[in-house]
Amino acid sequence: MSKPINQIISILLLTILISGCSSVKEIQIGDIKDVRLKSIENNLVGLELDLAVTNPGNFKINIMDMDFDISANGKHLGKMTNPEKIVIPSKFDNIQTFPVKIELSNFLSGALSMYRLRNMKNFEIQITGKVKARSFLYIKTIKVDEKNKVSW
Numbered sequence: 001m002s003k004p005i006n007q008i009i010s011i012l013l014l015t016i017l018i019s020g021c022s023s024v025k026e027i028q029i030g031d032i033k034d035v036r037l038k039s040i041e042n043n044l045v046g047l048e049l050d051l052a053v054t055n056p057g058n059f060k061i062n063i064m065d066m067d068f069d070i071s072a073n074g075k076h077l078g079k080m081t082n083p084e085k086i087v088i089p090s091k092f093d094n095i096q097t098f099p100v101k102i103e104l105s106n107f108l109s110g111a112l113s114m115y116r117l118r119n120m121k122n123f124e125i126q127i128t129g130k131v132k133a134r135s136f137l138y139i140k141t142i143k144v145d146e147k148n149k150v151s152w
Contacts, residue, residue, distance in 0.1 A: 027061060027088060028054040032150055033095055045102045045114060053088055053096040059135045061088040068129035068144065070102060072117055078104040125150050
């Protein structure tokens with residue numbers, strides 16, 4: 001008697017888990033609204049990026065790890081990572097701040113490129129790599145290859 005009940009409970013839990021994962025909806029990331037320089041240490045540049053974000057799902061999304069190569073106007077700047085976990089609330093449609101660190105591949109040329117970008121009105125930024133996100137029990141690694149024009 002105990003074995004059929006355990007099987008029924010297992011099937012019920014599996015069904016709930018599968019239907020819960022299907023309700024995870026993809027987030028949309030919009031344009032960069034603002035960029036703030038937070039710190040410069042050795043070859044690390046700390047930035048805060050304000051991005052338009054929409055999370056239509058019923059679960060918050062935790063961005064656990066970002067590993068991107070970043071280039072501006074065709075010149076490689078370095079590696080971009082997140083120094084802390086980023087949480088996007090459920091049913092969210094607003095501006096989200098993304099704290100990031102850029103490890104410049106060459107400090108002198110990277111710092112010079114960052115200084116030039118600060119004075120430009122428009123430039124092109126390319127990000128390639130992957131991001132690892134978690135929503136409830138669902139973990140997904142997403143490959144990213146984006147190229148966008150940035151205006152400030």
